[in-house]
Amino acid sequence: MGEPREPEPAESGDSKLPKIAEQQEDPPQKDAAADFETAIDAAGFGMFNILLLVAAVPAAMGTVYETSTMSYILPSAECDLKLSLLDKGILNAITYAGMISSAILWGYLADTKGRRKLLIVGYAVDTLCVLGGALSQNRIQLMVFKYLGGFCMSGPFAVLMTYLTELHGRKHRQRIMMMVGIMFSIATLTLPGLAMVILPQTWNLRLWNLTLTSWQVFVAITAVPSFLSFVLFFFFPESPKFLMSKGRNREAMAAFKFMYHLNSRKPKDSFPIKLLANEVIVPEKRHKKGEVVPAEFKIPIESAETQDPECQDAKKSSLRSGFTQLRPLFTKPYLGLSLWVYLLNFCVLLGQNTFRLWLPQLFASINEYELLKEGQSDSTSICNILEFSVNRTQSQLEAALRRDPNAECVVNITASTYTNNLIVAAAGLVAYMLAGFLVNLVGVKRIMTLGLFAAGCCSIGMYWSSSAVSTVAIASLFVTMGSISATSVISASVNLFPTSLRTMIVSLEMMFGRLGSLLGNIFFPALMGLGCVPPFFMISSFMLAGCLLAAFLPLKNKAALK
Incomplete structure (x- = not known):
């Protein structure tokens, strides 16, 4: 260790020799600049990651609640808000309209402002939107707040996965993504449980000049996960991957040290990595003086801050680089394939999310029909249920518009309404x-094709359902097959496109899927008014169309990633 210090005293006497000595000693330097993967592996896995996953639980719940809450309150809010079938469809769909309209904006902000800031702001504003929806006194107010909620949630919904991925090393990433998927599924399971406890209550609370009923209390409680996420993400660092991509290596090093300290219980200064590589994604940089600096040049942490002014040029060209990234999707090798994938996801999510979001209303109608027809021999076939639901909704709406004092709007909501x-x-x-095991065993293409075929058959099979038990069985099979297929579509698209296009493909694919969810939830109630067959035939048609698209998808089972 004494040799590197010898040239320093001679520096004042002779300006040339020490420089030659330093150049010769640089290559064998032990503290070489580490890239992101090396640094994140050195930070380890431990308490920090466990706390991060705990914070991710309410975040996952908040994203699920934003898209699914309306489907549970529609039966309860029907009388208070004077909802028609079309109003119910719009309330189910309007969150997706907000998500579609803000997708590009959030994508740009996530790549320029950072993941953590976006999560904090997104969940904070979503909390306000959910509370605004809970205080709504008419359907227009509720629609506006649900649109704004979808607009705000589109960012955190997408960025949460990226943030969690970038805070884990390669060894744990796949496992973490599986755990996040289970979190989303558990969040879906908690929503009907919450509805069973709150919605059957006959509360009539007064808050200033506002009247609050059980469905409004239910909506207000669903704001809690978003509020918790807003608070919890303050205690976590920005993604070091994002920081390094912006040349902010000093902040990235502080994040790595914080993670290392919590995981190893050792002092931050004992973090083994002392120098981070320059990972700014610019091919070359030309300074005002005229010299060219290669992008691969390794910078010390102390000089990282000098890069920030140069990063402004990168921000100015970010829009141009975004269009450059989109260009290959409009060229011959990928144009047809990308359109194929968009159409496939459009069909799958149109059927899946339409059926899923109308199930609470359908089950509420079944429960009410059985209570009214108790002791009678009428069969609880799906056609009888739909006819009953459409006629009752229409008659109650007409009575409310006439302000008929003798026609009281009543909806029977019990805990058993949400058991199904x-x-x-x-x-x-x-x-x-089971999906992960089945996909590896059978292959993405086969399981996607079989799942969509089974879902399409289940949808049209609803026509012959003659009891509540058979309806629940068919609905469970549909949702199961549909969810596996929807997951498989994303997995297939990742395998079909090279790394440079995957993020953009998945983003556009989800946008088309949300468009399908939006249109499906508006068309479904319109078709309900025409009869029993049309709404289920629509869902079945799109699922079977997706099955054909999946069957001819140019994808080999267990293909290597491009």
Whole structure:
């Protein structure tokens, strides 16, 4: 260790020789600049990662609640908000409209402002939107707040996965993504449980000049996970991957040290990595003086801050680079394939999310029909249920518009109304846990094709359902097959495209899927008014169309990643 210090005293006497000595000693330097993967591996896995996963639980719940809450309150809010079938469809769909309209904005902000800031701001604003929806006194107010909620949640929904991925090393990433999927499934399971406890209550609370009923209390409680996420993410660092990509190596090093300290219980200064590589994604940089600095140049932490002014040029060109990234999707090798994948996800999510979001209303109608027809021989076939639901909703709406004092709007909501939803959600959780094993065993393409075919058959099979038990069984099988297929579509698209296009493909694919969810939830109630067959035939048609698209998808089982 004494040799490197010898040239320093001679520096004042002779300006040339010490420089030659330093150049010769640099290559064998032990503290070489480490890239992101090396640094994240050195930070280890431990208490920090466990706390991060604990914080991710309410975040996952908040994203699920934002898209699914409306489907549970529609039967309870029907009288208070004077909802028609079309109003119910719009309330189910409007969150997706908000997500579609803000997808590009959030994608840009996530890549320029950072993951942590976006999560904090997104969940904070979503909390306000959910509370605004809970205080709504008419359907227009509720629609506006649900649209804004979807607009705000689109960012955290996408960035949460990226943030968790970038805070784990390669060894743990796949396992973490599986755990996040299970969190989403558990969140889906908690929603009908919460509905069973709160929605049957006959509360009539006064808050200032506002009247709050049980469905409004239910909506307000669903804001708790978003609020917890907003608070908890303050205690976590920004993604070091993002920081290094922006040249902010000093902050990235502080994040790594914080993670290392919590995981190893050792002092931050004992972190083995002392120098981080320059991972700014710019091919070359030309300074004002005219010299060219290669992008691969390794910078010390102390000089990282000098890069920030240069990063402003990168921000100015980010829009141009975004269009450059999109260009290959409009060229011949990938144009047809990308359109194929978009159409496939459009069909799958149109059927899956339409059926899933109308199930609480369907089960509530079954429960109410059985209570009214108790002791009678009428069969609880799905056609009888739909006819009953459409006629009752229409007559109550007309009575409310006439302000008829003799026609009282009454909806019978009991805990058993949501028991069937709990069964279907549990089936979805089991399906997700089996999905990883089945995909590896059977292959993505086969399981996607078979799952969509089974879901399409289940949808049209609803026509012949003659009891509540058979309806629940068919619905559980549909949701199970649909969820596995939807997951398989994303997995297939990752295998079909090279690394440089995957993020963009998945983003556009999800946008088309949300468009399908939006249209499906508006068309479904319109078709309900025409009869028993049309709504289920629509869902079945799109699922079977997706089955054909999946069957001819140019994907080999267990293909290597491009």
